[in-house]
Amino acid sequence: MLRIKALTAAALVMVTAACAEDTAEPQRATPSFAKPPITVGFLNPNGGPVPQPGTDTGVKAALKYVNTELGGINGHPLEVVYCDTDTTPEKAQSCANTFVEKKVVAVMDGYNLSSSATLPALTAAQIPLVGMIPFDSVTGAKAENRVFFAAPQASFLVGALQAFKTAGKTSVTLALVDTPSSHQTIDNLLPVLAKTLGITAKGIYFSPTNPNFTAVASTIAQDKPDVGGLVASPSEAVCTALVKALRQLQYKGDIFTAACTDYIKAGPAQAAGGALYSSNWLPVAAKYVPAELQRELSLATKYIDGVEGGTGGYYAVGEFALLVNFAKAMSSAAETDLTGPGVLKTLKGLKDFPSFLGPRLNCGSATSPNCTTQILLYVVQPDGSAKPVTDTWITPVPQVLAAIPGAV
Known part of the structure; x- marks a missing residue:
């Protein structure tokens, strides 16, 4: 279900720094929002033997872009609950339980090697898992309750x-x-x-x-x-x-x-x-990017470079694209579909969708969670x-x- 909070006159967009914490310093969005936030979880793979540096940078950059330049999602600010993973199923399961408790509307996968461990809890709670590339081959093997905007491994x-x-x-x-x-x-x-x-x-x-x-x-x-x-x-x-x-x-x-x-x-x-x-155009290929995508690459570069202490590169651009794709796709949804089941229905229904810095997407395959190959x-x-x-x-x-x- 969509997580709804009472807002003050100057609406706040909360970015929870870690899933184990109940509160975090609020990050103000500009402009202010009249509608309550849409909350998603983020499986942040910054620990363990195989971290993916840059994913959290991409999320922070995209969050600022979505809430300042896109106006959120139909007037709702986007909010992210972070939870750190370390490649172990146990940590992924713990994050999934936190996301269920927080009643997020969807969970963003940051190229995790053990994302399949989240699926039992998320599926039972009707919270879809959304990502770019399913790095966990078990996650990528079926289409149930998950959508990935890029190609399979x-x-x-x-x-x-x-x-x-x-x-x-x-x-x-x-x-x-x-x-x-x-x-x-x-x-x-x-x-x-x-x-x-x-x-x-x-x-x-x-x-x-x-x-x-x-x-x-x-x-x-x-x-x-x-x-x-x-x-x-x-x-x-x-x-x-x-x-x-x-x-x-x-x-x-x-x-x-x-x-x-x-x-x-x-x-x-x-x-x-x-x-x-x-799975998408990268800054290192800027001189070859098609003209119609030059502005998107400039935006991604600007916001990623603007994250203090952040890490750029492939994973930052990919995660930036993930949240922007999610926000743009959900902006076409009715207010009644701003729930876990509604998110899944909306994303599975995408046809010929112009993805951010990527190809046009067709989601909803009965056998694959991926929207393109x-x-x-x-x-x-x-x-x-x-x-x-x-x-x-x-x-x-x-x-x-x-x-x-x-x-x-």
Whole structure:
């Protein structure tokens, strides 16, 4: 249900700093609002061995943008209840219970590896889980009570391998942090994709708590694959360390860094020729962004850079897009649909929806929580910019995705 509070004359937008706290210093929104707030929860993955820095920055930036420039949601200020996660199911479950207690209208997923642990409590309370990419493969396998505005995990791997094959690259060695969900990708998904696409693919793991990137780079380089790197990026520091180690070993293939961008700014010349993917346009690709999306990228950059002590990058832009998509989608809903079930109905009903910095979305698949399968793949240029390898969004082969639960 929608959480409604009595407002003072100068309406306050509360941003709860942590789920364990009952009160927090209110953050004032400009302009003031005449209607009560719409409250959502946020699974903030800033703890544990595989944090996703930047997600909280994106939420804070988007919250300010939605409440100042978009006028909230139909005159209601948007409010966020934060709850920190640490990749463990227990912490995710605890956050879910807090969100149910707080009677949030929806929960925003910040690329959590254990978001599926929230589903029993949220589903029972009719609170939908809303995100960009379901990093938890269990969450991404079904469509019930969840909506994700970007492509499924499989799309990024399929789309990237597809593009590499088209470019004549037929051997790939990719690393992934050693977690239970990673084994679903490396052990089960990668071999099927390699066989289907007609390439040679090898997957390796590294420790989430004590990674040795010199050893990872050595394992990648020894087979001299056409492409070597990461399936997914746990953090910008991981990308920077791996790229440095591969260059020191004089690896000559393409370095694939998943969603990382900070390493490019740290050393553009060293980063040149590397590849990365995304679910939306990124600041590093600003010179190639379509004209109709230039303003959106400028807005995202402005508000993200305006968060004091914040962290930019892929996850900040993604989470910013998530909240903006949510706010714009719900602005078309009737007042009676500003509830958990109403949010789910509204989001599942989106057709040809122009997502923020992303493709047009069609939600409501009976088998997938994702609203698109399209991705972008970039190649880093000598000047440090990231240029898309195609003129439009990459759509992975539907026949391949059809074999993966929840992908389509």
